[in-house]
Each structure stands twice: as structure tokens, then as C-alpha cells.
Amino acid sequence: MPHAQSKIIMSSLIQTLETKVAVYNRSHWGRIKVSDGDRLRFLHNQSTNDFESLKPGQGCDTVFVTSTARTIDLASAYVTDDAVLLLVSPNRREYLMQWLDKYIFFADKVQLADLTDKTVTFSLIGSQSDAIVEKLGASEIISKPYGTHIPIPNLNEEKENIIAVGSGLATPGYTLILNANQKEKIWSQIIETGAVEINDNDWEMLRILQGRPKPESELTDDYNPLEVGLWQTVSFDKGCYIGQETIARLNTYKGVKQNLWGINLDSFVEPGTVITANDEKVGKLTSCTQDGDNYFGLGYIRTKAGGVGLKIRLGETEGEVVAIPFVSHEYPQQ
Secondary structure: OOOOOOOOOOOHHHHHHOOOOEEEEOOOOEEEEEEOOOHHHHHHHHOOOOOOOOOOOOEEEEEEEOOOOOEEEEEEEEEOOOEEEEEEOHHHHHHHHHHHHHOOOOOOOOEEEEOOOOEEEEEEEOOOHHHHHHHOOOHHHOOOOOOOEEOOOOOOOOOOEEEEEOOOOOOOEEEEEEEHHHHHHHHHHHHHOOOEEEOHHHHHHHHHHHOOOOEOOOEOOOOOHHHHOOHHHOOOOOOOOOOHHHHHHHHHOOOOOEEEEEEEEOOOOOOOOEEEEOOEEEEEEEEEEEEOOEEEEEEEEEHHHOOOOOEEEEOOEEEEEEOOOOOOOOOOOO
């Protein structure tokens, strides 16, 4: 589960989330259904988290990585009675379908189905989300662990139909996945209860301010999950999986050489800009957003250069490194 809020720029949008609820239509994200008898073992072997310990009604975040532990995507997984629903980034759906299919061998009992066009996804974001969940008749999920999910009441005839704990950001909330023919009904109920719709630009600003990594920005062939700070998605107790040897070695020998941080900036800076400290190159900016009169970025910085409080430069712009709530850079207790 994403970590608790850290000190970052407090945007007016985030302040709004403290008293109201935002709803974001994430239907352009990918939804992949993994079914048949070997589904949990298969996903256990293909990504970083421990699927074999999950029961129906539970869920987790997990990272798909290459054989050298380079990041492909951060996905949310929800285990149902007969399948696992994966919520994946919009630009990773087709790639992951092909990636997963490549690892299904003749004897494996695994079926893949792309449900993106048949389903929709909404995220409720904000501390007051519980009130909307109650009005949807799903109050039993309130205060449950991250990833816990139940069917949305009164939609029991639908196969893909869940409400899960977790907004997709560090801010508390819920994620709904349901059949596309229920879209208008549920969306109307959510708006009628007082939720405020946010758009793609709002989500992008929030995900940068909170430090949720995105493919082709923070999740690329240049970085592994521990450098990103996605420790909560990695099981160090389970057996072999793709990329496991590299990740285990980094953890054992504390070998993480760079970390993803937030950066308070004096002005907008193009992603890809080199980060320097004391005239030495120490990293690279990966994302940048404007929040009113403030500017905020995400970037990877060499571990030896420092962390929170480090004064840096990006071209002519000055910046300061700050913590971001979605990730952590502390080695877990051994």
C-alpha cells in the first residue's frame, strides 16, 4: 500500500481532497483477466509480489520487470473466485498481453483476456470517499486493508464488478472496475453524491506531486523497482520469479545506487534535464508539473549525492529534494 503523506507542495486540488471527493475515469487504463487453474502460480512467477498467499477478495500492487529487473509497469491485481483482474497502465496493455502470453507454456493452465473494451474503471480519491462507498451499499469494505475488494451491490449479475480499497494514489480512496453497460448508472450515482470529476491533467499533476511512477517516465529500462522505491510491491520471501536474482542481490548488499525523489523547482523544467549538485551530475528529471505558482518534479538522484534537503540545479533552475508519499527509500528490516 502507498505510504502515508510526506511533506510536499500542497496543491489546491490536494487540499480539496481533504474535504471533498474527486472521481477520475480511468477507463483508458488496461484491464487484463488472468484465469484458469495456474493463474496465481503464473503471476507469482511473472512479477514481484506474492500472489500465492492471496485469497479471493484480496489484492496487491505488483511490478512487472525484465530478466534484469528493469521496470515494465506497476499494476494493481485483484483476486476473485475464478480469476485475477490486472489494472495496468494505458500504454502497457498490449505489451503486457504479449509479454505474459510469451511465458505461458504448453502444460500451463492459464488463460488471458483483454477486458479493456468491455469494462470501465473509476477511482474515488479523497478522505471523504467512505461516504460515497456507503451510498453505493459497499460499507463493509471501509477500513479494510489495501487491495481488499467486494462486488458492488445490486450488480451481482455482472461478472467483472468490484470496488477495491485504494485510489491508485497515496491519497485514500477506492477503485471500481465494472462492466461497461453499468458505466452511466454508477457514474451518475457517484456524481450525485457530491464527487467532483477530475480530468487527465489533474490526475497527472496529482501523480507527480505524490510520486506515483509512470511507464516511459519513471518506469523504464534504466531503473529497477527498488530504485523507484516500490518496496511494498516486492516479496523477498517467495521463490524465483523474473528479475528476482537482481532484486535480491540489491537488497542483500544494499546496492541501490539511485533513488526517485520529489523536487521543488523555481520554474518549469523539461523532463530529461540533467540534475547537478556542486557542479557534478547526480541524476535526471523524469516528470514536471505546475501547481499554481509552484513547480514540482520527479527525478532520479544518485544515493551518494544525498536525499531530502539536497540543493540541486537543473540548467538555470534551482531545486530542492523532498520526500514523496507514494514511494519509500528505506531498506526493510531483515
